[in-house]
Amino acid sequence: MSDENASLNWFRHAAPYINDLRGRTLVVGIPGDGLEHHNFRNLVHDLALLASLGVRLVVVHGSRAQVSRALDERGIENRFHGSKRITDRESLEVIKAAVGRLRFDIEAAFSQGLPDSPMARSALKVISGNLVTARPCGILDGVDLGWTGTVRRMEINTIEQALDQGALVLLSPLGTSLTGELFNINYLDLAAEAARALRAEKLVLFREPAQLLLDDNPVNELSIVQAEQAATRVQSETLRCAIRACNSGIARVHLLSYCQNGALIQELFRREGAGTMIYRDSYEVVRRARITDVGGILGLIRPLEKQGVLVRRSREKLEAEIEHFTLVEVDGTPVACAALYPIQEEGGPTSAAEIACVASHPDFRGGGRGAKLMRHLERQARTIHICELYVLTTQTEHWFIEQGFEQVNVSDLPASRKSLYNIQRNSRILRKRLGWDNDA
DSSP, X not given: OHHHHHHHHHHHHHHHHHHHHTTOEEEEEEOHHHHHSTTHHHHHHHHHHHHHTTXXXXXXXXXXXXXXXXXXXXXXXXXXXXXXXOBOHHXXXXXXXXXXXXXXXXXXXXXXXXXXXXXXXXXXXXXXXXXXXXXXXXXXXXEEOBTEEEEEEEOHHHHHHHHHTTOEEEEOSEEEOTTSOEEEEOHHHHHHHHHHHTTOSEEEEEESSSSEEETTEEESEEEHHHHHHHHTTOOOHHHHHHHHHHHTTOSEEEEEETTSTTHHHHHHHXXXXXSEEEEOOOOXXXXXXXXXXXXXXXXXXXXXXXXTSSOOOOHHHHHHTGGGEEEEEETTEEEEEEEEEEEOOTTSOOOEEEEEEEEEOGGGTTSSHHHHHHHHHHHHHHHTTOOEEEEEESSOHHHHHHTTOEEEOGGGSOHHHHTTXXXXXXXXXXXXXXXXXXXX
16 A cells, blocks of 8 residues: 555656646656667657656657767768868768667657557657758868858748647658758757747756766756856767757756666656756846956857957957947847947938847857847837948848848948948948838
């Protein structure tokens, strides 16, 4: 009776967690090692249980262990640049074969339904396919990564429709391109992007250890600030992925062991949990910059200046122009900035302005902060009767077009700004009309 009562009490205490997760999206990342572990079958049963409780599931799988083994068997060298695999044409063919086998094996695992199995009558459908569009990573630090790519776009509407119908969506670490090519994608990057794009309630990342260890002590939970501090001492690709996901807007990321039976259920439905949770509970604000923010803004713009994306500004110039800057601050730290410079015309009112020095910290990109900052600057512009915004850029043209700008010619610039145009830099010129008028 005591065991029965314990099970009953556990189920009763789990009810609030079940209610909270019903109808919410959960993204689960499983590495290639985890797919081969004997506990994977139990994990499949647990995921099927979550689906039966109304949780919307997206599973992202890795393949590094299988790909590395297949390359070794063919005598092909495994080459990496940092955490990214260098993918040439020969290794891409091996990757395609390895990922394809894994995808079908996973689909088969979710299709089992013998009467005496935990998945009896589950009728869980698995949807996969060309749901991810990728682009090449290109050349990093002088190293050509070949057919290694990064996520460009996801078919969000298709994924949402599948989830609405009660299906499990399976994302493999390959992405198609607009040119009809395939690119190899890091599954952690894919999982973090899927969680962000789908506005997931949680991201669950499986790995071998159960919990993070700091100074040899297991850690149950970390705030995003604590996690960033821990990342300087702990070399963990999974932890870095968790930090990126939290910074992009995911409220909770859970690190669990794929070796531990029932870890997922315990983590989600028991107060004590079973792994390490990274949580985002930061205060974010958009505000005008102050002179004390100069150091933080320099930290944001210097890397882009070195890359040639931004024109170099001295500290003195930045201090003199600080009143034009607006920044996004998270937990007291500047993570994005931009400047609004009214364009003064002789003998007439100021009706145009230039947006410049748009920069964000790499760890905080992808959370919509750039667009949020642009909307804030547009409101600023309207308050001072600005009806046209201009941007001069060499490398971020498409992002501004997505924000409603259109490309124009040098001749379209206001006369005073046209005289300062740097022909050698050859910047693209974009304009956005705000539609402000005297009745606004």
